[in-house]
Amino acid sequence: MTKVRETMDENEDFEIEQTSMTDDVEAAHEDGVAKAPPLEAVLSPLLFEVVQLSEARTFTLARHEWRVGNYRLLEEPSGVCVCTKTGLIHLYEIYNVKTGATLEPIGSECIKMFGEDRMLEEAAQLRELVQLQKIAVDRVPLDLKGHFSKRVLAGLFLHGAFQPCYANGYDAERDYEFLLGQFNKRSKPALEEIRRVDAILRRGNNSVRAWLLRRAEEYGDSIEAPFLEKGGAA
Ligand SMILES: [Zn+2]
Structure with a gap:
């Protein structure tokens, strides 16, 4: 009898513990959502800007919407990319075929960041x-x-x-x-x-x-x- 009682007690304890664990997990989950970093903190400023001007909501998808619309060769390496990189001589304007948005000036390195062979070409x-x-x-x-x-x-x-x-x-x-x-x-x-x-x-x-x-x-x-x-x- 005593033995059974003990087991029940143990079970009760276990149940209580489980409930509190679930609460903790839920609380932690809510906490996690609240603390999820905003897009601009995850992406570089340029990539964030690209997503803002695109139809798709992630850079992985948004990058397919862009083409190179314009190129300009400078006489001096005085160009500054949207990403703030300086000393550029080759400047591009990129064009979003879905939204019609343009973004410039963009340097060669940032064109590469799209990972799109078509844009490089x-x-x-x-x-x-x-x-x-x-x-x-x-x-x-x-x-x-x-x-x-x-x-x-x-x-x-x-x-x-x-x-x-x-x-x-x-x-x-x-x-x-x-x-x-x-x-x-x-x-x-x-x-x-x-x-x-x-x-x-x-x-x-x-x-x-x-x-x-x-x-x-x-x-x-x-x-x-x-x-x-x-x-x-x-
Ligand atoms: Zn750049």
Whole structure:
């Protein structure tokens, strides 16, 4: 009898203890929610800003909404990123395709932080186009193998650098495809091919060189992404 009583007592004690433990857990949980750090404390100021301007509510999802909309090359390393990093020479503006929000200036390192290959590619293409423009402005004869890349050739086409004319049958894409073929070619080009490359790159008002010089005159060392130029965003 005494033994049973003891067991009951033990059980009662155990129950009481369990109840108080549950209370503690609940209290701790409530406490934890109350103390959960706000988003701006978890993310860097730039990433927080990115999420604020996005449709998605986490950076992991929000980063997919952004594209590189604009690039500017500074003469001096005097640029300051939204993240406060200083001494920048390459500055970008990023564009949210869902909300239409823009954020600038953003440095190259912060573009990388998005972890989006598409954004890196867009940034590199705009940067290479401005570099090519500087070569033309410096009066260096444009050299297909020396100054171009597949990326910059595609960028030139997207930006409308190739003009429809008699020589390409009024189809500018043919010039792009021809140059790409010549760029990839490992064997020595025929004389006719050399002449055509020369014409597309360097001769007259329809040439890539003329286009680069015209845009340098109009826009300086900055360039907008083709998807914005054509109003094709959103
Ligand atoms: Zn930055």
